[in-house]
Every structure is written in structure tokens, then in C-alpha cells.
Amino acid sequence: MKHLPRTAAIIAGMAIMAALAANAYQASLIPSSDLINPDELVKILQSTKATKPLILQVGPHILYLQAHIPGAEYIGSASDPQGVQRLRTRVQSLSRGEFIVIYCGCCPWNHCPNVKPAHDALREMGFTKVKALYIAENFGANWVVQGYPTAKGE
Amino acid sequence: MCLIAGATVFFRHHRSVTPSTTGARSYAPDFSLPQLSGQQLALSSFRGKVVLLDFWATWCEPCREEIPHFVDLQNLYRNQGLQIIGVSMDDGPEPVRDFYQQFKMNYPVVMCTGKVAESYGGVLGLPVAFLIGREGRIYFKHIGATELSVLEQEITTLVHGNDGQANAH
Numbered sequence: 001m002k003h004l005p006r007t008a009a010i011i012a013g014m015a016i017m018a019a020l021a022a023n024a025y026q027a028s029l030i031p032s033s034d035l036i037n038p039d040e041l042v043k044i045l046q047s048t049k050a051t052k053p054l055i056l057q058v059g060p061h062i063l064y065l066q067a068h069i070p071g072a073e074y075i076g077s078a079s080d081p082q083g084v085q086r087l088r089t090r091v092q093s094l095s096r097g098e099f100i101v102i103y104c105g106c107c108p109w110n111h112c113p114n115v116k117p118a119h120d121a122l123r124e125m126g127f128t129k130v131k132a133l134y135i136a137e138n139f140g141a142n143w144v145v146q147g148y149p150t151a152k153g154e
Numbered sequence: 155m156c157l158i159a160g161a162t163v164f165f166r167h168h169r170s171v172t173p174s175t176t177g178a179r180s181y182a183p184d185f186s187l188p189q190l191s192g193q194q195l196a197l198s199s200f201r202g203k204v205v206l207l208d209f210w211a212t213w214c215e216p217c218r219e220e221i222p223h224f225v226d227l228q229n230l231y232r233n234q235g236l237q238i239i240g241v242s243m244d245d246g247p248e249p250v251r252d253f254y255q256q257f258k259m260n261y262p263v264v265m266c267t268g269k270v271a272e273s274y275g276g277v278l279g280l281p282v283a284f285l286i287g288r289e290g291r292i293y294f295k296h297i298g299a300t301e302l303s304v305l306e307q308e309i310t311t312l313v314h315g316n317d318g319q320a321n322a323h
Contacts, residue, residue: 062243065268066276111215138279
């Protein structure tokens with residue numbers, strides 16, 4: 001019986017660590033100052049004066065094939081270490097002040113496993129102008145259905 | 155026996171269900187896709203069964219939450235003609251194989267292609283599930299995780315051949 005408090009503390013600690021690990025990929029942890037809404041991005045893309053960002057899709061390939069933002073480059077799922085590596089390789093030679101937008105849209109925002117690792121990687125590399133496209137539900141509902149510019153295929 | 159009793163509002167991400175009307179009910183697009191074993195699976199080979207076609211992925215949390223309940227549904231309604239087919243949107247089969255073992259999935263899983271996803275109107279968010287009648291027509295489309303009680307009611311309606319009642323939804 002005397003071990004119960006210690007056991008309970010260990011279990012509680014493990015639960016907290018598990019919760020932290022589960023939250024580690026959650027896009028909701030990205031600071032709001034590093035987010036951009038779909039309508040804001042569309043305005044930038046349609047503007048003749050605004051600096052165009054490098055747009056990187058860090059989600060599943062099959063989603064990219066079906067629909068993606070015109071000009072967006074496919075990187076792949078950043079929940080996969082290989083995806084993060086492809087992201088690092090792609091941006092390695094760029095100026096750290098480059099305007100980069102990352103997006104996924106596979107899942108509701110809080111469940112997206114890809115945006116947060118991609119954001120973290122770019123920040124770690126020193127990029128200062130990184131925005132994550134805030135997609136509340138999924139790319140279909142929050143981009144395609146809204147009538148925003150869309151491309152298909154590779 | 156009913157799953158509803160034990161699964162209270164589990165599917166909290168439920169978003170919408172789109173019942174097809176009699177006139178607009180279309181045939182589910184056929185496909186032949188590789189299973190995890192490498193063997194091809196043709197949807198048309200399940201004609202005569204009620205098919206729950208579940209577009210999902212291992213990285214999709216609401217999808218993962220649904221799987222154990224789909225396993226239960228497959229067990230409960232197999233003898234009445236229900237066949238669940240998982241259509242994985244993962245980039246490759248490796249994580250799906252691991253998941254399949256871990257969750258003791260008891261129905262076939264195929265790897266999706268962009269073409270097949272587009273034939274179903276585009277699958278740009280997960281999960282998406284289609285309930286297909288024995289004659290191959292789509293009766294219900296669920297976008298987002300499905301409320302189990304609703305899904306089970308639809309399944310029982312279709313496996314018992316009360317297709318007409320489906321119109322009432």
C-alpha cells in the first residue's frame with residue numbers, strides 16, 4: 001500500500017508525457033502569429049504587387065494529386081521523418097528571410113500530424129517568415145469548395 | 155447485441171451524412187486496387203453484399219478511432235451480408251500493415267489512388283465512408299467520423315433488404 005502514491009505519481013507522469021507526445025504534432029501549438037488564413041493567401045496570390053511565397057504541401061501525396069494550390073510544391077507528409085528531411089533539403093539553400101507557406105489539410109486542424117513538424121523544422125533552420133495555412137476542417141472544405149484556385153496532378 | 159449501447163456518442167467528430175434519394179442514387183464506381191497482401195481487390199466482386207467503403211488513413215485520428223468499431227460491426231453483421239472495405243490514403247502500405255496487425259482488423263484494406271478517390275467525388279478530408287447496397291448503389295455518404303448508432307441503423311436497414319426505408323432518412 002505504501003507504494004501506491006509513488007505508483008500513482010509514476011502513472012500520472014507517464015500519462016502527462018503521453019499527452020505531451022500526442023500533442024507534439026498538433027497544429028494548434030503553432031503560434032497564431034505564424035498562421036495565415038486561406039482568404040489572406042488567395043489575396044496575396046492574386047495580387048500583382050505582393051511578394052509571392054514559396055508554397056509547400058507537407059501532406060499526403062494522394063491529397064496533392066487530387067487538388068493542390070497552384071504552384072505549390074509537393075514535399076510529403078512531415079509526420080514522417082523522410083518528409084521532414086525532404087523539406088529541409090528543399091529549403092536548405094534559401095535565404096532565411098524567404099516567405100514560405102506550408103499547408104496540409106488532411107484532417108481537422110487539431111488533428112493534423114504534418115503541419116507542426118514542418119513548422120518546427122523550418123523555424124529550427126532559422127526561417128523567419130514562415131506561415132502555416134490554417135485549414136480548419138480539410139483542404140476540400142476550406143479551399144476547394146470555397147472556389148479558391150486549385151490545380152491537380154503532379 | 156446492439157453496438158449502440160456500448161458506444162455512446164463515441165464519434166464526436168461526426169459532421170454530416172448525405173443520404174441518396176432514389177432517383178439520384180448512383181452506382182458505386184468500380185475499382186481494382188492492391189490489398190496489403192499485394193492481391194488485387196475488385197469492388198464489383200462484392201456485388202450481392204452490403205459494402206461499407208471506408209476511406210481512411212493511419213495518420214487520421216478520427217479514422218483510427220473508428221476502426222475498432224468497424225471491426226465489431228464486421229463481426230456482428232458478416233453473416234447478414236456486410237462487407238467492410240478499408241481504402242487507405244496512406245502514402246505507402248508499410249504503416250497500414252503495422253496498423254492492421256495492431257488493431258486486428260478483420261476486413262480487407264486496399265491502397266487508394268488519386269484516380270479512384272476522384273471517382274468518388276474527391277476525398278480531400280478524412281474519414282469518408284460510403285454505404286453501398288447489395289445491387290451496388292450508394293445509399294449513404296458520411297463525411298467525417300460517423301455516429302455509430304446512425305451507421306448501424308443504416309447497415310441493418312440495408313442488410314435486411316429494407317432499401318425503401320432508406321429513403322426516409
